[in-house]
Amino acid sequence: MASINDIGVAAAINIVTAIAFLLAFAILRIQPVNDRVYFPKWYLKGLRTSSIQTGGFGSKFINLDFRSYVRFLNWMPEALKMPEPELVHHAGLDSVVYLRIYLLGLKIFFPIACVAFTAMVPVNWTNKGLDRLKHTNISYSDIDKLSLSNIPNGSGRFWVHLCMAYAITFWTCFMLKREYKNIALMRLQFLANDERRPNQFTVLVRNIPTDPHESVCELVEHFFKVNHPDHYLTYQAVHDSTKLSELVQKRKQMQNLLDYNINKHMRTQSKRPIIKMGFLGCCGEEVDGIKYYTSMVESLTREISEEKQRLRTGTKSIVPAAFVSFKSRWGAAVCAQTEQSRDPTEWLTEWAAEPRDIYYDNLALPYVDLKIRRIIVAIAYFFLTFFFMIPIAFVQSLANIEGIEKAFPFLKPLIEVKFLKSIIQGFLPGIALKIFLMFLPRILMEMSKFEGFVSTSSLERRAASRFYMFQFINVFLGSIVTGTAFQQLNRFLNQSANDIPKTIGVSIPMKATFFITYIMVDGWAGVAGEILRLKPLIIYHLKNSFLVRTENDRDEATDAGTIGFNTSEPQIQLYFLLGLVYAAVSPILLPFIILFFALAYVVYRHQVINVYNQKYESAGKFWPDVHRRVVTALIVSQLLLMGLLSTKGAHKSTPFLLVLPVLTIGFHMHCKCRYLPAFVTYSLQATMIKDTLERTREPNLNLKAFFRNAYAHPEFRVGEDLELEMAVEKPDKTPELVSTKRGSWRNTPLPSSKHSCPYSP
């Protein structure tokens, strides 16, 4: 087991790392050349167009004003300054609600830590339960003296832990309920004050049945004209644009390579850039790079135009899904919440997400496909989760130095070097895990995409759910059960599978030190790394050197990024879980978690204000997930404490713990009834109020025009990407030519309003 010194060394290393990251950030952020990396949000909002010039000494690239270096930490108070309503306006409700998760962590754990340190730590410390183990071969450290392990079996002191468990449960539930209520209110207010958007009037209809006599478009129109006669307005057909997306993607790559070659040529005017056509550009025939890529881009652009034309004119590419728009929000709310057809597998309606939130590739999937895909993904996820355990278990077991020494005695002299030992114990398990976990979110995201969700927000929510489950099984349970395999293997094998909860409960106090290290590496250093934005920094400067020619290109190269709900929320949830599990067992963990929440809150608030550019706005729709996961963590903590206490001979107090999970489940059900509807439905009263207001303010509003192409595939949204498209077609030409081309394109026989479907009204 790691001693208090090991923890000290690890903490020192991590604190130094974190401070180094923060210092680096403080220096880098005030360099004008990095302005687009650290303040992209202001550029994207159009509030800043060029980097701030710092005083008279200011150069265009490096900040020479030394006074600003002195104030290197002043971003922190600045990040906290912006009031919440302004932040909602500036960054959207999603970001604000996301930040409140960190605040919730602070609100839950700070009071719990105070109580734990004043009431429980003295109770644990003034015991000699661990001294008895001195002569056995179970090792323990001073830190364990602060934990529940130090209390001898059958002691009456366990009543203190029982009371603590009750206090934790009630406080957590109280805070959760308050937060749920607040956020539901914020959401309702936000939606009520929101401006007119197409998604307020639109319903996504899927699984339109096939009809031998009518096309999908006719069918949609007839169905809704018959069944929603007073409210139906128009619809937008959905095209199967997989091929188009692929072509566009490929052209973008080619365009990048072309830009790179052109820039290279501009710098070294003398010779034309040469590329090789063989494997990885290392061998094969040599051709002129600029010419080759120009021809590639041109041919792809032609193919794209043809594909678009094909989609526009043909009906074969129309998939059995459509966006149906209504005359009023009331009509849309009715359609979204009711059953349309007798057959519950046809004409399935749901609120359409925002146009920018729609994930178009999945709209075409039929009902049966969706079911099959769901099963496939469930099986794949199961195998991913359980086979991933093998490498984790191996790395985890390495982290136990005593175990290694026993297994490989020849390594002993090397490991016994004090500094090396501390590094191994402090860093290795955390980092190894982190690397494993780095590639996971992408896999889970692809799984969710395959599963058939139709909006980015739901994809992210699903991926977050899976990621949390994965972390729970592999990081939390995996670390506890497998990590103790070297110590308890014998005991574990002789037990029946049903005793696992007890086994986990017993192992918990022993893994406190491991999780402290994990929090420092993954939490502290991770958050500090987040603000440094090393990856976007490097990529931006690379792009800036090789690809950027115009101001437009520079805007393109500015990668603001998003909060990344699917990766960061499960991470926070893991800390909630650790905090709740250890609060009554080893409260020494709590300060580390509180520090993480505080640091993360400031850092993410800064990022939300200055950096992230959310791709969509779901108005905090993810909060029920957050709430549910914290409640789950609470129940897990109660069950594990029960398991632990029952093995510590606290037979009198353990049965009283049984009430807690029941109460917590009851609390969850209450919250579900009371607040969940605000996140999934849209009440008719609210829609009627908005409709009436709008009708009074703008009696002659032409909604049909408003919906035109609102839900067309991004590649179809005319005008938006036309300029880009045309600029690409003749990259060497001056912009004048573009407008001519656009004109000629405009003369094509099909007017833009008929893009979506030839039968569109």
Place this chain on the structure above:
Amino acid sequence: MASINDIGVAAAINIVTAIAFLLAFAILRIQPVNDRVYFPKWYLKGLRTSSIQTGGFGSKFINLDFRSYVRFLNWMPEALKMPEPELVHHAGLDSVVYLRIYLLGLKIFFPIACVAFTAMVPVNWTNKGLDRLKHTNISYSDIDKLSLSNIPNGSGRFWVHLCMAYAITFWTCFMLKREYKNIALMRLQFLANDERRPNQFTVLVRNIPTDPHESVCELVEHFFKVNHPDHYLTYQAVHDSTKLSELVQKRKQMQNLLDYNINKHMRTQSKRPIIKMGFLGCCGEEVDGIKYYTSMVESLTREISEEKQRLRTGTKSIVPAAFVSFKSRWGAAVCAQTEQSRDPTEWLTEWAAEPRDIYYDNLALPYVDLKIRRIIVAIAYFFLTFFFMIPIAFVQSLANIEGIEKAFPFLKPLIEVKFLKSIIQGFLPGIALKIFLMFLPRILMEMSKFEGFVSTSSLERRAASRFYMFQFINVFLGSIVTGTAFQQLNRFLNQSANDIPKTIGVSIPMKATFFITYIMVDGWAGVAGEILRLKPLIIYHLKNSFLVRTENDRDEATDAGTIGFNTSEPQIQLYFLLGLVYAAVSPILLPFIILFFALAYVVYRHQVINVYNQKYESAGKFWPDVHRRVVTALIVSQLLLMGLLSTKGAHKSTPFLLVLPVLTIGFHMHCKCRYLPAFVTYSLQATMIKDTLERTREPNLNLKAFFRNAYAHPEFRVGEDLELEMAVEKPDKTPELVSTKRGSWRNTPLPSSKHSCPYSP
């Protein structure tokens, strides 16, 4: 353990009992005097007004046509003759769907039994696993030789049972799915062809918020006029009529006593009947019975009138709930399926049940009350379920003769009398259980009423759910685990609580004989008793002798009864559970279950045609419950087989069983998505079709008149009970006076259309 002889004796006794019941029925039913007991449905439908006269010999009371005694079993083919569509028309869809549960049982178990007896019984029989136990003190019988117990540990023959488990699962799921589909179709067709009913247009609104400025009536009208402007038509306020119901109930009692005394007086013209006022009519002052009860009835009638007047004029009695009717079914469907208010605890809407199905007493309950009541009932149910185990356990342990002999050796000579022994073993456990269970449904029904359901159908569904759960824990698990307590107590106490599934699995084969007895007593004799209708027969004849004066009274005395979904469906489900659990273990149980299903099907079909008069029509809404419970039974059977096989050393085959519960849960989820919506929602397409048809056929329909008083409290429905009410007020007067009184009542200042609420439009 019961030997094959014991079973034989028990079977003989039960078969004789059942045949005696059937014979008694065959004789009693053809007596004209019993006509109203055995054919009440025809009277209630108005198709028969007096009993059939049988030939020339026919007397009015006793059938003297001996030919009809010869054909005493001809009710059976008659019961099967009526085709299903006609039966739907005759008795409603609920009854037809209910009968299909028995058919489902036959369809599932008959093929399984065939396969089990051809494939599994030989495999079990040709082993000597039980012979080894001869010298231990575990007793077994010949019947056990047919079961899985006879296979020695670790045998390769367990693969046969594994395959059987797969076959059972697939066949059951296949039949379940087909049945679910059929019944969903039948329901949709029934609803589509149904005539116009108020409930198609009406939504029940509960939890109307309180407003200091507006009354509930105004609030309802304003809210729906604003939020459903094009569809809202009218509403019916709900009054708190608890006191009125009590008064009416009391008057009915008094009226019965009055009738009894009048009849007594008419027979013994000389003296007036005297009653005593003291305790139970045994002591105290003597008064004239007729005078006393007449005055009581009169004063109660006056009180009722006053109470009605008070309800009609005052607004204080109006509760925050209302029946809101719409101009079209479409409007009602929209309102029922959508969220009305931002606050999910206010303006809760649901489809209104049929007027006769409404349980008025619970309409007034506010949201918070409902939640609290639900918790109270859950706790009460928990205690009821688990404390009930104590007497059951005691009785069960008595059933094991070897156990009794060991415990009370002095009883040995008595018990060893062969005939007595067989009776004790064959009858006692079943009957004791049955008596215990007889009073239970009423308690559970009261619980559901307290819980706050608003329709009789939902009350019955809930009570059925609870009753099934109770039977599962106490009859099924209780019999298996506690019944073996005498044999396995020692082993059981030394095991951890988590091994219970294994323990249950092991005990299953040993309890086969007990359940065979149970099926015979509870199933066979129970069904035969059902057709005899002993209780209604006695009550009818008692009423006929003491209370009936007019033909109208005789109609009143005719108690047709209902199917009693809350008691009979859980009973069937227990047989499904037993059948599925024992199909792969001791297939000897299956013929008994099949015989039960066949007998019950014929008997209940006869009863549905001739006797039962359903109080409401829910169009088979209970089928999802039936489906879910069969699926649960299937999963339980799989888990128990797994437990059993794992203790029999079938390590190779057991893991393959793990797939089955997963598949079954998947199947259930699929069915839920696919068919459940047909039972809970009403698609807009269907409503639109009905609305359009109606509008074409009856363009000038006055719906408002149609809804007038449709949902008024039964006591308020003017005209319906007026005659009765007036007849009661002056029981000695001739009917002419009644019409006069009614006329005078009609001249009261409040017209009937204003009954429900003074603000009603």
